[in-house]
Amino acid sequence: MTASPPSTIPTSPQAEDKAKRNVACINCRNSKVRCKPSPGTGDACQRCAKLHLTCIVDKSHKRVTKRSKLELLEQELETIKQAVSIPTKEAVTTHTPPSPRKQLPFSNFPVPTSTIPTLSAALQTPTAAIQTHTPLSDTPGPAIPRSQLLDIPLRTEPTEPRMLGEHLVTGEDIDSYFTKFLHCFHPFLPILRKRVPNDCYQSCPILFWVIIYITCRRYTKDRIFFTRLASHVNREIWMLLSDPVMNLDAIHALLYLACWPLPSIRLVTDPSTTLVSIAMTNAMMMGLHTGRGSHREFCIGLRKYCESTNEEASSTWLACCMLAQKIAAYSGHPPPSIRLDDGSCLTNLDNPFWTDLIVMFRMQKFMNRFHTAMAAHVSSCGGVSHTIVSMWESELEIVKPVFAEHPTELSVFLELAALLEMQVFYFNPDNVIDNPPAPINIFKAFHTARNLIATSLEQESRSKFLTHAAHWVFRLVVDAACIIIAVLHSPTCPDISPNDAAVLAQQAIAAIHRCSVQENDLPHRAGVIIETFWTYHTSLPKLELGDCTWSSRLSIGFTCWCLDKFKVGLQAAQRSNDAAAQKDQPILSYDMSTIVTAPVATDPPMPSDVDLMEIDWNMFMEEFGWVNEKGVLLGLP
Structure with missing residues (x-):
């Protein structure tokens, strides 16, 4: 009896496709569900077709489990530990600008190329450096x-x-x-x-x-x-x-x-x-x-x-x-x-994560003591003696190493900011002892303001410091810019060439504009106001720094005084320009009952080639609410 040959069972195309699909698709494997192939060859599985998902079959795919996530997290943590334990040279390198106390600028003020590596190129193209935002x-x-x-x-x-x-x-x-x-x-x-x-x-x-x-x-x-x-x-x-x-x-x-x-x-x-x-x-x-x-x-x-x-x-x-x-x-x-x-x-x-926060807190805790003392002096004497400010400067130099053991970009800027907050009180002197302020004290504040602007622009070129900075950074930049512009336009201006003075002014204005995020915001408006004054400063009277007021506003008092003087100077220039051109542009007082058309006798004559009609007076009026007893230029746009 011979054995009959084995019978062959015919297979359908669906069975052949099912035999080939012995691996579930990626989506079904990740969801841990059974993968049911579709009848048609090459079609998505039934679950992916129902959920409108892309069906991909990959035998090498491994489902992500809790164990694999933990292994991946351990690898990332080990990589981070190695990066932190072996710092690179770039991470150790820090920037330490020259201390304003080491050398006071009495005669010459060269632009510090060491602190502004890319600023000269920016100043050659002012439209790129001083943009609105x-x-x-x-x-x-x-x-x-x-x-x-x-x-x-x-x-x-x-x-x-x-x-x-x-x-x-x-x-x-x-x-x-x-x-x-x-x-x-x-x-x-x-x-x-x-x-x-x-x-x-x-x-x-x-x-x-x-x-x-x-x-x-x-x-x-x-x-x-x-x-x-x-x-x-x-x-x-x-x-x-x-x-x-x-x-x-x-x-x-x-x-x-x-x-x-x-x-x-x-x-x-x-x-x-x-x-x-x-x-x-x-x-x-x-x-x-x-x-x-x-x-x-x-x-x-x-x-x-x-x-x-x-x-x-x-x-x-x-x-x-x-x-x-x-x-x-x-x-x-x-x-x-x-x-x-x-x-x-x-x-x-x-924890090293909190280093910058602790540095900022310690610095502001020290400045809290300083401002408390200054508020007491201003309240009782109407100003602050220069000897008291110098004493606080010396104390700041002593405690600086305690604030930041390893200087960072933020700590360097904070140290300059703290020094500037102190030296601005030189412009708010005691009415009996220090009026007007001594030129040496004015030069110290001027030098610190210049260093703060230079440092901020350098850090902006490296890490977009001003682009991402908080609002208090912008306010410090405005304070520094007002000091620079006011000192350059005062009788106590240091021995500096007009070109160098223009460079310093353009640096300050550029730093303010870098803080702007959109047109007509506060940094943009402040930059336009200061830039407008500097544009026409040669036709305006000098600023007497010994006549500073706003003492009750403490460290911002000098900035308010400067912006007020900028407005008054440009108003006087506009009146003189209108009188010279025989234009009828009335100046209306706040109560609208008095019309003033004649220029003030003490105003200097304006050159005929200076056009002040381009000034955006609305920025002065809307920014500070300057509709007061002195009158405002309501007839101008």
Whole structure:
């Protein structure tokens, strides 16, 4: 009996395709579900076809598991540790500008090429250096140090898109905005704890939109969206202020908006003082000043859900104190009370990530003592003696090494800023002893202002320092620019050639314009006002620096005095120019009852080739509300 040959079973094309598809597609493997092939050859599997997904079969694909995520995280952490433990030469190299106390400029003022490596080329093309605002670019600034990247959590889910009115912000755009914020802006105030967009929105939506607004100031993809976003933030932030109980993220929203205010603000309508005051009050009511998060003696009642760690509480409190002092200084207000026990807060921040924040806090704590003393002297004597200011300068030189063991870009700028805040009181002398101020003291302030402008422009060329800087940096640049312009246009002007004087003035104006984010914002308007005065300064009377007023505005008093003199000088020049040209341009007083057409007898004659009709007088009138008893040029555009 012979065995019959094995019978062959015919196979259908579907069976052959199913035999070949012995590997599930990527989507089904990731979701851990059974992959059912479609009847047609080459078609997507049934699940991918139903969900409209791209079906890809790859035998080498490995499903991402918790174990693989942990292994990847360990590899990244090991790479970061190696990068931090072996710093490169570029990371160690720091910039230390020459100290203004080593050499005082009595006779010659050459432009410091060592501190402005790329400024000469910029000054050869003024239109590029002194533009109205920084052009928008998708290129972010330099990455923040590795030590500041350690706390950025790993994202486990995609970022959800958000709606702002009728505008859709995709998850990809949100990721881009948050990444640029953390790299470019966060180092100025490194207190954000919700660094994942989804977590940030769930915790505090207004903080989420404030972060996107700050990034869009420089890197927006749609100017219409930026305008709507600014309007939304302005509306929501004032609603937030009416909330009697704020969590930590709401306080962060107030602090960030005080650092980067809306572009629609003016000098007399800056809400930063209000924002930081309410933020500091709520922080104290949560017990953050104790350095303990979720303090059971403070977080009671409605605040019992305000949770935070000791590190988060300490960093927020130091940021409140630092900003409160800085904003009070550039606003001309008496200093706030921030001198509480900060030992526990500093102990909780024993991490390289907080280095710049601690440096800023220590510097402003020292300046808080200084401004308290100056406010007392101004209140009792009407001014400050130069010997007292010199004493504080000497003390600052002694304690500088304590503030920053390893100088950074920010610490170098802060040291120059602190020195300038002190030396500006040379222009507010004691009415009995030091009136007018001695030329040597004027030259010291002038030299510090010049170094601050040069340092800021150098750092701008290296790391876009002014482009990303907080608002208090711009206010310091304005103070330095006013000192430079006023001294150059005074009888006590140092021995300097007209060309060098023009270079210094253009540097100061360029630094102000680099802080502008859009046309007609506060930096742009301030730059135009100062640039207008310098353009026609040769036809205007000299400024007598011994006649400074505004003493009650403390460190900003000299800047207010300068801007007032700029306005008065240009008004007088306009009246003289109109009289010479026999033009009928009446000057109306505030009560509209007096018409003044004749020029003042003491005004110098204006050259016929000077056209002051190009001056934007609205900037003077709207910026400072100068509609007073002296009259304003209402007839001009």
